[in-house]
Amino acid sequence: MTMETGMQELLMEFLKTLPINIIIIILSAALGLLFAVLLTFVRLKRIPVISQLADLYVSFARSVPGLILLFIAYFGIPKVLPLIGLGTYDISPMHAAIISMGFYHSGYISEVFRPAYLAVEKSQHEAADSLGYTPMQKFFRIILPQMVPVALPGYGNALVYLIHDTSLIFAIGIVDIMGTAELSISRSYGTNQILIYFIIALMFSAMCFTTDGLVRKLEKRVAIR
Amino acid sequence: MFDLEASYEMFLGILGVLPETLLIAITILVLSTLLGVVLALIQQYKIPVLDQLTKLFKLFLRGTPMVVFLYLMYYALPAIGQFIVTLLGIDYNMNNMSPLVILIVTVSLTLSAFQSEIIRGSFLAVDPGQIEAAQSLGYSFSQTFTRIVAPQAFVHAIPDFANSFTVAIKATSLGFLITVIDIFAQAKIMAAQNFRFVEAFLMVALIYWGIGILITKFADRYENDVRIK
Numbered sequence: 001m002t003m004e005t006g007m008q009e010l011l012m013e014f015l016k017t018l019p020i021n022i023i024i025i026i027l028s029a030a031l032g033l034l035f036a037v038l039l040t041f042v043r044l045k046r047i048p049v050i051s052q053l054a055d056l057y058v059s060f061a062r063s064v065p066g067l068i069l070l071f072i073a074y075f076g077i078p079k080v081l082p083l084i085g086l087g088t089y090d091i092s093p094m095h096a097a098i099i100s101m102g103f104y105h106s107g108y109i110s111e112v113f114r115p116a117y118l119a120v121e122k123s124q125h126e127a128a129d130s131l132g133y134t135p136m137q138k139f140f141r142i143i144l145p146q147m148v149p150v151a152l153p154g155y156g157n158a159l160v161y162l163i164h165d166t167s168l169i170f171a172i173g174i175v176d177i178m179g180t181a182e183l184s185i186s187r188s189y190g191t192n193q194i195l196i197y198f199i200i201a202l203m204f205s206a207m208c209f210t211t212d213g214l215v216r217k218l219e220k221r222v223a224i225r
Numbered sequence: 226m227f228d229l230e231a232s233y234e235m236f237l238g239i240l241g242v243l244p245e246t247l248l249i250a251i252t253i254l255v256l257s258t259l260l261g262v263v264l265a266l267i268q269q270y271k272i273p274v275l276d277q278l279t280k281l282f283k284l285f286l287r288g289t290p291m292v293v294f295l296y297l298m299y300y301a302l303p304a305i306g307q308f309i310v311t312l313l314g315i316d317y318n319m320n321n322m323s324p325l326v327i328l329i330v331t332v333s334l335t336l337s338a339f340q341s342e343i344i345r346g347s348f349l350a351v352d353p354g355q356i357e358a359a360q361s362l363g364y365s366f367s368q369t370f371t372r373i374v375a376p377q378a379f380v381h382a383i384p385d386f387a388n389s390f391t392v393a394i395k396a397t398s399l400g401f402l403i404t405v406i407d408i409f410a411q412a413k414i415m416a417a418q419n420f421r422f423v424e425a426f427l428m429v430a431l432i433y434w435g436i437g438i439l440i441t442k443f444a445d446r447y448e449n450d451v452r453i454k
Contacts, residue, residue, distance in 0.1 A: 071426050076423045193300040205289055207288075
């Protein structure tokens with residue numbers, strides 16, 4: 001009797017904190033996408049110093065575990081902010097999470113976008129140039145539509161990995177579903193842990209499969225017939 | 226503000242734990258590859274019950290983040306171990322299962338799902354004509370496998386295996402959450418003494434970065450040497 005109501009309360013707590021996970025996933029994905037576009041552009045253009053820096057950035061973002069990126073952002077940014085004169089108050093864990101996850105994600109998808117761009121045949125570029133397209137027109141009307149089918153599977157994969165990595169944000173104090181679970185378990189002196197974490201696993205699986213399903217639908221729509 | 230001397234001290238201290246971390250990662254890689262081969266063979270030959278179980282297993286691991294699986298196993302493995310041990314009648318208390326064992330088992334299981342995909346893909350990449358030629362020359366199944374298929378599949382799988390090793394090393398950082406001392410845990414411990422958290426985490430990030438670069442370089446070089454042009 002008490003276990004049932006306890007579980008029901010816990011599930012309500014999960015549903016209340018799930019939006020935190022979802023917001024962080026969406027914001028990190030958006031930030032990562034924007035920054036990855038910039039990154040890939042810089043890496044493809046071969047500007048003397050900046051391109052190498054971009055390559056180093058991508059290598060860093062892919063080698064360092066998410067947990068460390070989270071901690072560096074959470075502890076490090078408050079130290080850097082005074083240098084650019086933005087005050088010495090601490091950064092909120094949510095902001096640190098979004099910045100570090102976006103950083104990691106941008107490095108990952110830059111490595112998806114780069115081969116997608118290179119996969120478009122040179123003849124397409126030449127034909128567009130010879131027809132008098134401006135670089136912007138060429139990119140948005142000719143190159144990008146051909147990049148999308150190539151990049152989508154990798155992008156979908158990267159989104160799933162982003163969702164996986166956001167499961168770590170509880171480690172810097174954010175009370176998301178993992179945080180709620182931990183608090184609840186420590187309050188109840190450890191009963192049902194296996195069931196609770198199994199439920200969390202199912203919740204993350206649901207998020208991953210929804211994302212995967214949406215990307216697959218998109219893949220079908222842009223597939224080259 | 227940024228303490229260089231403390232950084233250097235901590236860099237050395239963290240490096241001290243690096244060999245253990247690498248050993249953990251190598252163990253994980255070996256175990257996951259072995260299990261991956263088993264899973265790949267099960268799927269290839271469509272063994273009745275095991276095939277469905279394998280698919281279910283992979284589905285579960287695709288959606289579950291490693292840290293969630295780790296916490297799950299942290300509570301589940303001792304219980305499962307205790308069950309098996311009482312079933313076999315051995316007098317051993319599995320509830321004291323070392324977090325290190327739990328970490329290695331969990332990450333190996335997760336990685337084996339990815340490894341089996343890589344292995345399956347690498348077998349498909351071997352030209353079927355090779356297998357036909359070998360069979361027409363009278364090679365037995367195990368001979369075709371060990372002398373013709375496996376070497377070619379291996380070369381194809383090297384870049385992905387290098388990636389898997391990177392994943393294994395990154396996964397060891399999760400050990401910190403269940404009290405396994407890897408390089409990240411060591412960084413946090415040292416930082417707690419002198420409050421130089423940022424320096425500690427930057428040092429450990431540099432170490433991870435260095436490892437990542439080294440692995441990619443070695444894998445590229447090895448692949449170039451082994452691949453027939």
